[in-house]
Amino acid sequence: MKSEHPILYMDHAATSWPKPEQVLVAMEKAMREEGANPGRGGHMMASRAGKRLMKARMAIAELLHVRNPMDIAFMLNTTMALNTALHGYLEFGDHVIATSVEHNSVSRPLEWLKQEKGINVTYIDTLPSGEMDLNQLEAAWTAKxxxxxxxxxxxxxxxxxxIAEIAMLAHDKGAKILVDAAQSAGYLPLDVEQMGIDMLAFPGHKGLLGPTGTGGLYIHPDIELRPLMQGGTGSHSDSVQHPITRPDRYEAGTPNTVGIAGLEAGVRFLLHETVENIYTKEWTLTQQLLQGFDAMTGVQWLGPDIGQARTGIVSITVEEMDAAACAFRLDREYGIAVRAGYHCSPLAHQTAGTLNEGAVRFSVGWNTTSEHINYALEAVEHLCKKG
Ligand SMILES: Cc1ncc(COP(=O)(O)O)c(C=O)c1O
Structure with a gap:
């Protein structure tokens, strides 16, 4: 195997790469032609920039089935969206239920709120595969x-x-649901209205194919959050009070117009290709990966069984090989970019039984092919044989 093989990017779960060409074109156009500050100033270029943001909001609303695009606020990433929702919604003494597979972007703000604001948190156990028994959720319920x-x-x-079942249960009991869609927006069909989602935190830079520094938060019209930041919004400029109108309430400061223009192009690409087709394609690739790993001695894969629903992520452990060393060698000797370690989710690793050693994560994306999967499988097999 040649070390000069072109890089095979299998780290889409961290951020998607490459982006479709349209994303790059849209960003260059925004920088050249819409480079003014949107909503600040009445000149034509500022107005063009403002329209760009609105068009992007509308495209995202169409993809996620959000009735009013103004219920979507742009954020820098999923983490900011989750923090806006958690810090803005919870009050002293509230009880929150999360699961044993949460990312640190959920568990860290929750732990912070527990210590600083007297919030109570229960993490319900999922199966080691990450799948969930709804009875566990009901059993964790309290009056608070x-x-x-x-x-x-x-x-x-x-x-x-x-998600739809969890939302139904939460609503029956008078609670709300906040969904971390970091690994589902653009990868799984999402219908905010039909699924009963109250708040949805999503990245722009992963499955939606926009650049880093983009993301958003959908907030149901009945929910008012304390905004994470207050400041200039370009609206109600004669008042020192932060506005209550959406989305300005949650978007203080100059936005990332160039990034959001790229995000809009990514979302339009998805609307054209359809998330359903992308899911089917990526599911088929993960099955190929799973079958290949399953046939190798010394390799163990994590997550739902072969044939079950899953997103484009397959993490493995390799007997007698450190996860970090394995990922390093895949990169340097085979040109394959994967992510090793704990993936900012010690909870998920504890659940899967890999908290001691971590794992090597392969994640596919819109441009991954069956040949790429074969190459990745050959590389892991070769590495195992070489030791
Ligand atoms: C499940 C999950 N939640 C939250 C995040 C944080 O996303 P971001 O990097 O957009 O803040 C990630 C990132 O990988 C994630 O996988």
Whole structure:
């Protein structure tokens, strides 16, 4: 195997790469032609920049089935969106239910709120594969439960949580649901209205194919959050009070117009290709990966069984090989970019039984092919033989 093989990027779960050409073109156009500050100033270029943001909001609303695009606020990433929702919604004494496969972007703000603001948190156990028994959720309920927060898909296991069922249960009991869609937006069909989602935190830079520094938060019109920041919004400029109108309330400061223009192009690419087709293609590739790993001695894969629903993530452990060393050698000797370690989710690794050694994560994306998967499998097999 040649070390000069062109890089095979299998780290889409961290951020998607490459982006479709349209994304690059849109960003260059925005920088050249729409480079003014949107909503600040009435000149034509500022107005063009403002329209760009609105068009992007509308494209995202169409993809996620959000009725009013103004209920979507742009954020820098999923983490900022999750923090806006958690810090802005919870009050002293509230009880929150999360799961044993959450990313640190959920568990760290929750632990912070527990220590600093007297919030109580229960993490319900999922199966080692990341799949969930809804009875566990019901058993964790208390009279003070105000929110369920969980990821739609685990970034370590690729498992998928039953969001519509969780939302129904939460609503029956008078609570709300906040969904971490970091690994599902653009990868799994999402219908915010039909699934009963109250708040949805999503990245622009992963499955939606936009650049880094983009993301957003959908907030149901009945929910008012304390904004994470206050400041200039270009609206109600004669007042020192932060506006209550959406989305300005949650978007203080100059936005990332160039990034959002790229995000809009990514979302339009998805609307054309359809998320359903992308899911089917990526599912087929993960099955190929799983079958290949399953046939190798010394390699163990994590997550739902072969044939079950999962997103494009397959994490493995390799007997007698450190995860970091394995990923390093895949990169340097075979040109394959994967991510090793704990993937910012010690909870998921504890659940899967890999908290001691971590794992090597392969994640596929819109441009991954069956040949890429064969190459990755050959590389792991070769590495195992070489030792
Ligand atoms: C499940 C999950 N939640 C949250 C995040 C944080 O996303 P971001 O990097 O957009 O803040 C990630 C990132 O990988 C993730 O996988």
């Amino acid at each position: 439960t105000k929110l369920v927060v969980c990821n739609h898909s685990s970034n370590v296991l690729g498992s998928i949580l039953p």
